[in-house]
Amino acid sequence: MPVAYSYVRFSTPEQAKGDSLRRQRELSENYALRNGLTLDTTLTFHDLGISAFKGSNVERGRLGAFLEACDTSLVAPGSYLLVESLDRLSRETVMDAFDLFRSILKKQINIVTLTDNRVYSSRTTEMTDLIISLTVMSRAHEESLTKSKRQRAAWSNKRANIGTKKLTARCPLWMKLNDARTEFEFIPDRVELVKEIIALAKNGCGQAIIAKMLNERGTPAFSGNVKGWWPSYIQKILTSKQLHGEFQPGITKDGRTIANGEPIEDYYPALITKEEFYSLQAFRSQNYVGGGRARKGSTVPNVLSGLLQCGYCNGPMTISGAAAKRIKTSVGDVMRPPKKVLVCDAARRGMGCYAVQWGFNDFETSFMSFARGIDLDSLLADLPKDSGLPAPIKLEDKVRAIDEELIDIQKKIERLLDLVMEGNTPASVNSRIAKLESEKNNAETTREKLLIEIQQRKDSGTDSQELARATKSLIEQMNNVGDEDRFRVRAALSAQLRRFIESVKLYPAGRLVSAEFIANMRTSLIEQDFSEDRIDKYLESFQTEPKRQGRGNRGRYASRKDIARLFTITTKNGGVRVVSPNFDDPTIAVVELGFGDDK
Structure with a gap:
C-alpha cells in the first residue's frame, strides 16, 4: 500500500x-x-x-x-x-x-x-x-x-504618525501602552527592579550573580516564567537601548528580525540617559569583577579576584580548600572545619612553582587593614602628577561611554556605506551619513575636553583623596550590613579596587632570591676582602626556596612564622607598597615604600 x-x-x-x-x-x-x-x-x-x-x-x-x-x-x-x-x-x-x-x-x-x-x-x-x-x-x-x-504601506503610515500613535503595543516588559495608544507608561514595581539590576551591574555584579540573587529571594520574572530569572535575560535588559528610549523598527527576513530604517530616539520613556547607558556598557566591558561565582546567599568570594599574583612566577593566585587543624567541639567531638587558602595556580597544577599556602582570611584581613588605614591615602597621594591613574572616576566613565558611542556610530556609518556601494540608494541615506559624521565629530570633541579636564583634576590632587575615601567607606560598610547587602558592598569594593590597583603580589614564603644572586653577592664580598666564614653567615639570611614543614626535603612547603611573608600592592601608574603582616595578628603590618628586584 x-x-x-x-x-x-x-x-x-x-x-x-x-x-x-x-x-x-x-x-x-x-x-x-x-x-x-x-x-x-x-x-x-x-x-x-x-x-x-x-x-x-x-x-x-x-x-x-x-x-x-x-x-x-x-x-x-x-x-x-x-x-x-x-x-x-x-x-x-x-x-x-x-x-x-x-x-x-x-x-x-x-x-x-x-x-x-x-x-x-x-x-x-x-x-x-x-x-x-x-x-x-x-x-x-x-x-x-x-x-x-499593504503591510509595508500600513507600517510606513504608522511611522509617519509615530508622534501621535505608537507603532505597536510591543514594548519592554517594564512598561505598557496606555489605553489611547499614544504613550508608553512605566510599571512602577518593575521599573524599580530594573533600576536595582542596573545598580548591581554598576557595582560589579555579573548577570549570572544578579539572576541568582533575584531567584533566591523569590522575585517573579517579568515573563511569568516559573523557572525564574535567567542570566541571558539580565543581559538583554542591561544591553537594551530601550533603557534610554530608543526604538529600532525592524522587518522579518528569512525568519529573523533585522533593522529597517533608522532608530527612533525618545520613542519609549527613558529610564536612564543615553550617556548613562553607554557608561554602563563601558563599565561592563571592562569586566571589573572576575568570575561571578559567589556561593549561595553569601559574599563575593574574593574582592581581589584577577588582581592576585604569585610573587615568584607572576602567575595567578587562586582560592583553594585546605585541611584545617582538628578542634574539639563543646560536646567533645573532634572535627576539622573547612579552610580557604590562597595558593599559586601554577604550583597547584604541578607547573614548577612553590605551593606555599596563605590563609585567605588572614590575607584579606591584612589587606583591608592596610586599605582602611592611612597607608592607602599615602600610596595614592604620593603618585606622580603625570601618572596614568584613572581619575576622577566619573569623568573617566564618561570617556568610556563616549568610546562605546563612537563604536556604535561607526557601525551605523559602515552599514549605510554598504548600501551606497550597492547603488540605487535614496538621498536620505547620504543625509543620514552626514548626520552621523556630525555626531561623531561632536562626540570626539567632547571626549577631548573630558580628557583635558581629567588631567586638570589629576594635577590638583583631588582624585587620590576621592579614591581613598570611597574605598575606605566600602570597607567600613562591610562590617555593618546583612548578608545580601554585604554581597553588594563586596562587589562594589571589588570594582573600586580594580580602578586603581594593577596587581597584588603574594610572597607566602617570604622573599626569595636566585642562585645567581647568591653567586654574584659572594663574588662581590670576596672582592671586598670579607672572610669566608663571615660571607657564609651573611648569605645564610637569604633564601633561594621556601622552607619546609617537616623533616628534610620530604616536608611540604609551608608559610611559617619565621619566614616573614609579605605582599606588594602596585597601582596602575607603578606606585608600590610592601606590606609585611604580623604572623600572629594579621591586623598589624609593617609597610614600606618600593620593592627592589634582587633576583
Whole structure:
C-alpha cells in the first residue's frame, strides 16, 4: 500500500489558535482513507507560522526536511505528498514556485491538492493540470505580494504618525501602552527592579550573580516564567537601548528580525540617559569583577579576584580548600572545619612553582587593614602628577561611554556605506551619513575636553583623596550590613579596587632570591676582602626556596612564622607598597615604600 505524507503550513503563529491545523490534518486523513493510502505519522512535516512567500519553508522549514528525506530515500519514490493547496508549498514567483513543484515530481513523488483532489505526477500530469498549477501559483504569489505591499504601506503610515500613535503595543516588559495608544507608561514595581539590576551591574555584579540573587529571594520574572530569572535575560535588559528610549523598527527576513530604517530616539520613556547607558556598557566591558561565582546567599568570594599574583612566577593566585587543624567541639567531638587558602595556580597544577599556602582570611584581613588605614591615602597621594591613574572616576566613565558611542556610530556609518556601494540608494541615506559624521565629530570633541579636564583634576590632587575615601567607606560598610547587602558592598569594593590597583603580589614564603644572586653577592664580598666564614653567615639570611614543614626535603612547603611573608600592592601608574603582616595578628603590618628586584 503506497505511503502518504501530510504537509501542513500556515504563515502566522496566530493561525495556530484557529482551525487551520485541524482542517489540514483532517483533509489528509480522509483522503488517505478513501484512496487506500497509508498515512505516515512517524515523520511530521508541519511548518507552523512560517511563510512561503520567500521560500522560508524550504530554506529552514520542514518542507526542506521532506525534500532531504526524499534524496536519502527515507521517503520512497512513488509516495504521496498531501497538501491543502499548491499555495501551501510556495508563494514565491511563478518560476520559483514551478521549479519547486517540478523538483518534487522529478523525485517520483506524487503531489495531491486536497481542496480539489487533483493528483500531479511526473508521468501522468497533463497540460491542463500544468496550466491549472501555474495559475494557482501565480495567484498565490500575487496575493502575498499585495498583502506585503499593504503591510509595508500600513507600517510606513504608522511611522509617519509615530508622534501621535505608537507603532505597536510591543514594548519592554517594564512598561505598557496606555489605553489611547499614544504613550508608553512605566510599571512602577518593575521599573524599580530594573533600576536595582542596573545598580548591581554598576557595582560589579555579573548577570549570572544578579539572576541568582533575584531567584533566591523569590522575585517573579517579568515573563511569568516559573523557572525564574535567567542570566541571558539580565543581559538583554542591561544591553537594551530601550533603557534610554530608543526604538529600532525592524522587518522579518528569512525568519529573523533585522533593522529597517533608522532608530527612533525618545520613542519609549527613558529610564536612564543615553550617556548613562553607554557608561554602563563601558563599565561592563571592562569586566571589573572576575568570575561571578559567589556561593549561595553569601559574599563575593574574593574582592581581589584577577588582581592576585604569585610573587615568584607572576602567575595567578587562586582560592583553594585546605585541611584545617582538628578542634574539639563543646560536646567533645573532634572535627576539622573547612579552610580557604590562597595558593599559586601554577604550583597547584604541578607547573614548577612553590605551593606555599596563605590563609585567605588572614590575607584579606591584612589587606583591608592596610586599605582602611592611612597607608592607602599615602600610596595614592604620593603618585606622580603625570601618572596614568584613572581619575576622577566619573569623568573617566564618561570617556568610556563616549568610546562605546563612537563604536556604535561607526557601525551605523559602515552599514549605510554598504548600501551606497550597492547603488540605487535614496538621498536620505547620504543625509543620514552626514548626520552621523556630525555626531561623531561632536562626540570626539567632547571626549577631548573630558580628557583635558581629567588631567586638570589629576594635577590638583583631588582624585587620590576621592579614591581613598570611597574605598575606605566600602570597607567600613562591610562590617555593618546583612548578608545580601554585604554581597553588594563586596562587589562594589571589588570594582573600586580594580580602578586603581594593577596587581597584588603574594610572597607566602617570604622573599626569595636566585642562585645567581647568591653567586654574584659572594663574588662581590670576596672582592671586598670579607672572610669566608663571615660571607657564609651573611648569605645564610637569604633564601633561594621556601622552607619546609617537616623533616628534610620530604616536608611540604609551608608559610611559617619565621619566614616573614609579605605582599606588594602596585597601582596602575607603578606606585608600590610592601606590606609585611604580623604572623600572629594579621591586623598589624609593617609597610614600606618600593620593592627592589634582587633576583
